[in-house]
Amino acid sequence: MPKIVDAEARRLDVVHAVFRIIASDGLERASLREVADEAGLAVGSVRHYFASSDELLVFSFGAVIDRIAGRLESAMTVVEEESPGSPEQQAAVLNLLGQFLPLDEELAVDACVWMAFRHAARIKPVLAAEAERSHRTVAAVVGRLIMLLSPGGADAQQTLVTEAERLLATMDGLCMHALLQPEWMTAEMCSDVLTAHLRSLDGVPAAR
Amino acid sequence: MPKIVDAEARRLDVVHAVFRIIASDGLERASLREVADEAGLAVGSVRHYFASSDELLVFSFGAVIDRIAGRLESAMTVVEEESPGSPEQQAAVLNLLGQFLPLDEELAVDACVWMAFRHAARIKPVLAAEAERSHRTVAAVVGRLIMLLSPGGADAQQTLVTEAERLLATMDGLCMHALLQPEWMTAEMCSDVLTAHLRSLDGVPAAR
DNA sequence: GGTGTTGAAGCACGTTCGTGCTAAAAACTA
DNA sequence: TAGTTTTTAGCACGAACGTGCTTCAACACC
Numbered sequence: 001m002p003k004i005v006d007a008e009a010r011r012l013d014v015v016h017a018v019f020r021i022i023a024s025d026g027l028e029r030a031s032l033r034e035v036a037d038e039a040g041l042a043v044g045s046v047r048h049y050f051a052s053s054d055e056l057l058v059f060s061f062g063a064v065i066d067r068i069a070g071r072l073e074s075a076m077t078v079v080e081e082e083s084p085g086s087p088e089q090q091a092a093v094l095n096l097l098g099q100f101l102p103l104d105e106e107l108a109v110d111a112c113v114w115m116a117f118r119h120a121a122r123i124k125p126v127l128a129a130e131a132e133r134s135h136r137t138v139a140a141v142v143g144r145l146i147m148l149l150s151p152g153g154a155d156a157q158q159t160l161v162t163e164a165e166r167l168l169a170t171m172d173g174l175c176m177h178a179l180l181q182p183e184w185m186t187a188e189m190c191s192d193v194l195t196a197h198l199r200s201l202d203g204v205p206a207a208r
Numbered sequence: 209m210p211k212i213v214d215a216e217a218r219r220l221d222v223v224h225a226v227f228r229i230i231a232s233d234g235l236e237r238a239s240l241r242e243v244a245d246e247a248g249l250a251v252g253s254v255r256h257y258f259a260s261s262d263e264l265l266v267f268s269f270g271a272v273i274d275r276i277a278g279r280l281e282s283a284m285t286v287v288e289e290e291s292p293g294s295p296e297q298q299a300a301v302l303n304l305l306g307q308f309l310p311l312d313e314e315l316a317v318d319a320c321v322w323m324a325f326r327h328a329a330r331i332k333p334v335l336a337a338e339a340e341r342s343h344r345t346v347a348a349v350v351g352r353l354i355m356l357l358s359p360g361g362a363d364a365q366q367t368l369v370t371e372a373e374r375l376l377a378t379m380d381g382l383c384m385h386a387l388l389q390p391e392w393m394t395a396e397m398c399s400d401v402l403t404a405h406l407r408s409l410d411g412v413p414a415a416r
Numbered sequence: 417g418g419t420g421t422t423g424a425a426g427c428a429c430g431t432t433c434g435t436g437c438t439a440a441a442a443a444c445t446a
Numbered sequence: 447t448a449g450t451t452t453t454t455a456g457c458a459c460g461a462a463c464g465t466g467c468t469t470c471a472a473c474a475c476c
């Protein structure tokens with residue numbers, strides 16, 4: 001039988017090469033040749049694991065979604081374990097939302113890749129399904145968070161949806177700015193904006 | 209003398225062709241050949257007006273910034289003319305913020321192009337200067353708006369900056385979602401999120 | 417110790433890209 | 447009408463792209 005290679009691990013190696021290229025040079029530079037070089041393989045080898053360029057990209061998109069979703073999920077369980085309204089829960093919420101932002105090297109790479117694929121999905125139909133999944137997954141977590149944080153409890157459904165979308169939009173905007181204008185949108189500014197938004201969650205639905 | 213052609217108008221024609229291509233096929237398809245085809249010209253003709261592909265892209269980026277800045281500026285003067293706190297001012301503010309979003313065909317094209325160039329600027333150094341200008345220009349308008357809407361008047365400088373960045377992030381996130389997930393982020397949802405955010409502006413700084 | 421399956425490598429083909437360069441065409445002046 | 451200069455068109459070159467297909471090397475099993 002053939003040389004034994006952990007195919008799944010090798011696929012992940014290639015995917016990580018894709019991540020590095022997207023983060024440093026953009027999605028359009030993630031060609032088979034560049035990816036093979038970055039992974040230390042030949043083009044034919046990459047194509048042995050991924051039938052086509054599209055398959056590689058779709059798989060990479062899925063991988064980054066899984067990474068982000070995993071982080072969000074584990075951070076969310078921490079939030080749900082803390083007692084509502086406690087400072088510990090506040091911290092857990094801030095930590096959860098921080099998972100969206102490029103606060104360290106690993107998060108930055110994932111954020112870059114995530115953004116690049118989502119925008120590419122507007123044009124490339126092969127990526128559309130994963131983009132849908134990405135949106136649904138993240139929106140579900142944010143929705144649960146909003147439900148948990150809403151003081152009104154059984155508040156109007158409409159308000160909850162709106163607030164979830166509002167938080168989601170703010171997070172994506174923050175992520176964007178942190179990636180594109182890092183000199184303005186520092187980690188401190190991100191934190192300030194997040195706490196301001198969370199304060200606005202406490203205030204508004206009650207006042208309505 | 210030669211055939212008389214309004215060079216500036218012709219450059220704008222080419223730029224509009226760039227816009228259409230970016231909106232429908234993405235920035236990476238905005239090659240000289242595609243642009244020339246879309247504009248109904250030969251590649252040589254496009255290169256007569258723009259020395260290089262880079263020059264064309266930088267000029268197009270600048271053009272879309274100017275369009276957006278112009279719309280924001282004129283909408284901002286309306287806001288400043290209305291009496292503070294009046295329903296007319298509220299409507300003017302909503303109108304101003306709506307200029308960021310792809311609410312009609314023209315706005316959608318500009319939003320697409322704007323997003324594409326800003327993300328491309330992370331990678332392509334030639335676009336960096338215009339990206340800076342874009343951010344400064346828009347941040348200035350949003351800053352003026354926040355200053356106008358803040359009930360505290362001479363509130364803490366820090367709060368104003370934070371709130372400006374928060375509104376900016378929310379707008380960019382809304383724009384992103386409206387472009388990438390139009391089925392979820394409808395015009396109505398945009399409006400709901402915007403009004404919710406504006407309510408949060410009234411409430412929070414006063415409560416602090 | 418052969419042997420055949422499989423990982424790895426690479427060639428070849430057709431496209432597309434940016435760009436330097438050369439002419440043809442067009443239109444206003446002399 | 448002849449000339450001059452801008453506008454338009456197009457060819458040619460090197461580089462990079464995805465992909466079909468072939469070739470080489472290695473290793474587990476009979």
